Amino acid sequence: MRRMAANTASAHVIGGTEDLHAAAAVRLTRDHQRYTSGRRALVELLAAAPHPLTVVEVLERHEGLTQSSVYRNLTILEAAGVVDRVVTDDEFTRFELAEDLTGHHHHHLICAGCGTVKDFSVPSELESAMDEVFRDVAHQSGFSVGHHRMDLIGWCANCQQ
Amino acid sequence: MRRMAANTASAHVIGGTEDLHAAAAVRLTRDHQRYTSGRRALVELLAAAPHPLTVVEVLERHEGLTQSSVYRNLTILEAAGVVDRVVTDDEFTRFELAEDLTGHHHHHLICAGCGTVKDFSVPSELESAMDEVFRDVAHQSGFSVGHHRMDLIGWCANCQQ
C-alpha cells in the first residue's frame, strides 16, 4: 500500500518510512482517528522535508491536498503527537514530524529576514544541563513542563545585507 | 539593578522610570521617531507589568489608547529596540520591554492551556555555555545570530487537570 511521493526531484522513499507510518497509525488510533490518505501524505511530506513546512509549502508540494483539510489534519496529527507545531516570528505556522518519532531532538535557526528555518542540535551535555535547570524552574513555579524550545533568531547568509 | 515598584494602574511616575524613558527617547530619536504620549504610555505599562502583555491587555490597562495606534506604536518601539515581541503558541502576540533596557535577561514559561506567560532565568554559567554553542552553530551555518529564545511549554498550576 505504498504511495510514491509525487514531487519533482530526489524524493526517494526510504525504507525506514514504514515504521514511521506504523507509529503514526498507532497514535492516531489511540486518538480514535483514522490514518487516511491525506494524513499519510502529510506525514510523507514532512518526513521528506529538510525543515519545517508552512501550509503553503505543503500545498505546493502535493497537488491533491486541499487547504482546509490540510489545516484540519495537521491539527489532528498534532493532537495525536505525530506532528509538532513550529512557531516563529512571522505570520506562518510551520509543522514538522514530532521529535520522538524521528528520534532527533533539535532546535531552530530562524532568519528574521526571510523566515527560513534551519535545524541544528547542541551537545547532549548542554541539553542535560538545561533539562536539570528546567526541572527546578518547573518545580518552583508550579508548572508541569511538557517540552522546551530553544531557537536562534538571526539573519541567514542571503539576508545579511 | 532596577527596582520595579509599580503594581496598580495609577498614573504615577516612579523615580527609576525616568532613566527608562530617557533611554527610550534616545532610541526613538535615533530612528527619527518622536516619543509621543501614546508611546510613553506603552513603555510605562510594559515596565509595570509582571509579564509580557497582549494588545488586549494593554487596552484594558489604559483607557486613552486606541487599538490601531497601539499596534503601530508597538511596531515602531520594536524597530527602535525599546520593545521585544514575544511569540507563543497561541494567537496573541505579546510585548515586553527590551531586555537590554531592563538589564534582565530572562526566559518564558508558557502555559499551553491558558496562554499565560511567566518569566524565569537560568544560572549565568548555563547562559554562557549556551552562548558559546550558539556562536559555533552560527559560524557553521552562515547565520549571524541576533538573539536566542528559550521557552518552556507546559501547564500552569491552574491548568493541570
Next chain:
DNA sequence: ATTTATGCAAATCGTTTGCAAACCT
C-alpha cells in the same frame, strides 16, 4: 448503515492600512 473525512465557500479574528483631523516643532 453509520460514522468520519473531505472540499468548497463563507466566516472569524488578530492585525494592518487609508484617510482626514489633531499634533508637534
Next chain:
DNA sequence: AGGTTTGCAAACGATTTGCATAAAT
C-alpha cells in the same frame, strides 16, 4: 507651514468552520 501621529472604519490574510458529499469501517 511641513511633516507626524492619531482615531476611526474598512481591508487584509492566515486559519477556522458550516454543510453537503464522499470515503471508511
